[in-house]
Amino acid sequence: MNERQKRASTKDVAKLAGVSLGSVSRVINKFDNVTPEVREKVERAMAALDYRLNHAAKTLRSRSSRTVGCMLTDITNPLYANLFRVFEDKFREAGYLVLLANSMNKGAWEIEILEMFRSRGMDGVLLAPSNERNPQVIAAVNQLDIPAVIVDRDISVQQDQVRFDHVRGIREAASALIAQGHRRIAIILSGVESRPMRRRLEGFRAAFAAHGILPVEELVVRLPSSTENAFARVDALLRSDQPPTAIFSLGTNVLGDVLSAIAARGLRVPQDVSVVSMGDPEFARSHVPAIATVSIDIDFAASESARLLLERMEGRVQGKPRRVLIATQFVPRDSCAEVPPSKTRKVSKTR
């Protein structure tokens, strides 16, 4: 790095340009009431001194950091990574910076992060607290005195919220499978107990209920962490006496594991096992056979969150919390088919 010579301040610029501090500030902030001559003198001086605005001073004085905080569970989850990127883009356009903090599912960290957001003077925050049932976390969220938006959580707080209608998409998908004769349907859920997991299971059960039957509880698999490998679990299901005839792959990175486990046992999709995935990645579309999915428009969730938050931050909206519910949709594809007759009989025998 270069020798660290003292950075030029507005005062230095004013002196060199032969104008006052106020004029420099007006030029920096693009005020109208500045004569072209003054503006040019200031700009010349700024260039000559390689002047940079000191953001801390600006924040201190103007009481706005032009920064928003973004608290997620874990950015290595591609869903969150996408959410962040779109959110960052929207705010960049609006002249804000986004500060990312990963809570890694730890309640204590979530509280710490919220403290930090306050201390650092965030103008607004986006929150996806994983500990949505932790009273201390809820209290900390409620005590926030800055605009906030909560993403896809069942948490009862006085802030704007954006949620996915997970139930509907999964219900549609499960219904379709049931209509195709499937009864032994496995569902692989990943991540900690939280809204997405809960709602997906709810939709799953609702589909069975609508057909007057019950899901097979042994086929409900909860992976403790979203990084956990699903291969062994799926493999075990497939080895059992009564293997599933269809599998919901609802974790972030589990589709590959599921397909790999199916192939490893010499089974075929969809002839032996039907598969439904989540989030509609490119991979699912190009796979042969194409994998049916429950689509989740994470980009839309991100931009809606950004919109709600910006409206609050800019004072364009006040009053009671708003709720946005984003639809999810079943996208049927070749990976789902009728249950093979032999398997149907086998199942009917046991019921």
Add this chain to the structure above:
Amino acid sequence: MNERQKRASTKDVAKLAGVSLGSVSRVINKFDNVTPEVREKVERAMAALDYRLNHAAKTLRSRSSRTVGCMLTDITNPLYANLFRVFEDKFREAGYLVLLANSMNKGAWEIEILEMFRSRGMDGVLLAPSNERNPQVIAAVNQLDIPAVIVDRDISVQQDQVRFDHVRGIREAASALIAQGHRRIAIILSGVESRPMRRRLEGFRAAFAAHGILPVEELVVRLPSSTENAFARVDALLRSDQPPTAIFSLGTNVLGDVLSAIAARGLRVPQDVSVVSMGDPEFARSHVPAIATVSIDIDFAASESARLLLERMEGRVQGKPRRVLIATQFVPRDSCAEVPPSKTRKVSKTR
């Protein structure tokens, strides 16, 4: 959110506690020379007023933001997401916050981000500029007057650098395949032209050179973006008159596509096609057959970067730039096998 009552300052705390401003500051910063009584009075007052440190004021006065910047191409790339997370952890331990900025491969943004880092008073920065050949970006990096570490770039600047020895791992892997009789080896590279891509190709060519032969240029596939789907490209290769007998899958998300394309054509790994992947994800290990990989210890790169940067920031190290080269290694697994005799003949005919 709650009603926004004016936040308490150190002055308020001092008044309520009946001590001076200086004493409050000493308590906050955990100085030794404070009597227990004073400390307790201050702490009580802070609690009563729900006092929060104003970070902007602290930064302005102390000339340290206790924040480091992290400029990456795109956090949705899992490799970068992991890098960030480990980096963030290390700095959190040291009492710093990490500010993430995605440059999305845009040179103009990279320059803008560097400006922003300066303006916001970063104490240090980690950079992985995608435009490593862009003179303006290089100039901007060189002009930084804060400690910096560059990650895995071929860029000639006066800063500490951490790099992977991509060449070696790929060379080992390619040599192993060549030794198994493979000649038509495809290599799928993703992302923009940059060090990782360049070096991997270099290692690939080096292995052929060592055996006195040349790679088949038509089998070198460059995917323009790291999000681009590789299925169609691999499918096209496999359909050709002279399909590859082995495939290097060196992009971040391409392994799934490669396996899927192979399976879609009814081919088997490794009997028909050998496969080598990159980065050693869990998925590769549990897949049947297990996928050979060129391992890349991204966590180690992140912690080494953090170490180098912290040493500079804390002034423990001065002087000329340091270079860390991190080994990559070929991990052979079942996905690689001898070329089937029929295919060997086919190739030998054409040479």
Add this chain to the structure above:
DNA sequence: TTGTAAGCGTTATCAG
């Protein structure tokens, strides 16, 4: 339109 000066909330430097 421009200049002047106060003050944002902290830390740092002195005396006491």
Add this chain to the structure above:
DNA sequence: CTGATAACGCTTACAA
């Protein structure tokens, strides 16, 4: 060990 006071670099009234 504690208190008073001057910065830090900027914005923002208000006065000229």
